[in-house]
Amino acid sequence: MHLYAKVIISFFFLLLLTRIMGKKQMSQLTHFNYITGITLGSLSASVITEKHIPLYQGLLAVGIWSGLTLLLGFISTKSRSVKRMIDGAPMILIRHGRVDQKALASTKITIDDMILLLRQKDVFSVSEVDLAILESNGSISIYKKQEQTPAAKYIPTQIVADGQALKKNLNELGLSESWLLHELAKTGGRNTRIKDIFYAEVLGDGSLHVERYTGR
Template sequence: METIITTSIRTLLGFFILFLLTRGLGKKQLSQMTFFTYITGIALGNIAGDMIVHREIRIIDGATALILWAVLTFLLEFISLKSSRARNLLDGEPSIVIKNGKILEKAMASNKLNMDDLSMLLRAKNIFSVSEVDYAILEPNGQLSVLKKIELEPVTKKDAQITASPRQYLPTELIVDGKVVKKNLSEQNLNEEWLNQQLFAKGIHKIGDVFYAELQSDGSIYIDKKTDNE
């Protein structure tokens, strides 16, 4: 019983310390995953895991290691934010692997990228032939940015000389699982009275009858009623 209690306490402490530190490090850890941020995430997880499982490691020692690693990571991220040279050193630079439709073999080799890898990255962009590509850039996080050849780019409304109406709203969730998302209403300068009027106009008299409602860019509302799913 004592073992279970001790493990539970160490787990809770490790969990909350790791949660606070990862929140402090910011969203870049997920949104712009580079090799360094990937290793940082693994290291923090390993330190927390060792602190929980290995009894010979004191909690204070484990917490110190976690905090120090997070502080060093934050310091490096701050330096890279202020210095482009440091940013290039830490995160690396984008590499052009296709230029003017020509595959750059040296760039491919220096990035340890083979044709199978390149084809896979292109397919992820819905491109199934290298002949469609004008430029392809390998980003520091391993993702591929692609610029298609001009004749293969999709036609825009501007190209077709179609007048585009400006967006009135940003598409936003208004009702989720029968509950009003008040924060989203407020951000769009709308209120529940307006929402009730829109629902009433569509023959809906109770918000609870709606499973999902979304405000469209033109001011209309997309509605999915609960009864539709039964």
């Protein structure tokens, strides 16, 4: 097949795949997405440039790779343990103005790298930070120390996602799953179940922001 024809066919095939795979490749570039994108590009280039590879075999390989990516993405939406395995988990780097040196070492980030990330958030002193979290896509989220009084009871924290209680986050706040059920009952009745909740977070004053699944 002529090279130009292979380029045109591969272009529209990749365009179709990117539409199917959605926007996560660009907007939430985790390590897994990054590797997937590079490999997908490499496979596509091989389809076009390698004359000994039939077009249908090359497109099939690209399709299988994309299908596996979609499959893992779907499984990760149903299992938080699989999601953590693929994308990693957020890490707390600074707590109450003190750097967690073990967390810093485990993420392979130097203190200079962290200071750079802080400056990009307009923070120029570690002492200004109450909580700094390294997200799974490599960005950093900052919660500054509050100067106003009275101080907030909690740092706003996600505690339910996709119908599952985030036990690690609850433990960080010194809260239990029974406390969560009790608070959810206040907002939706005694029979409210965690699996009925799409998203919930603790606010600074200890109240909950709750969003239930729609269409159930």
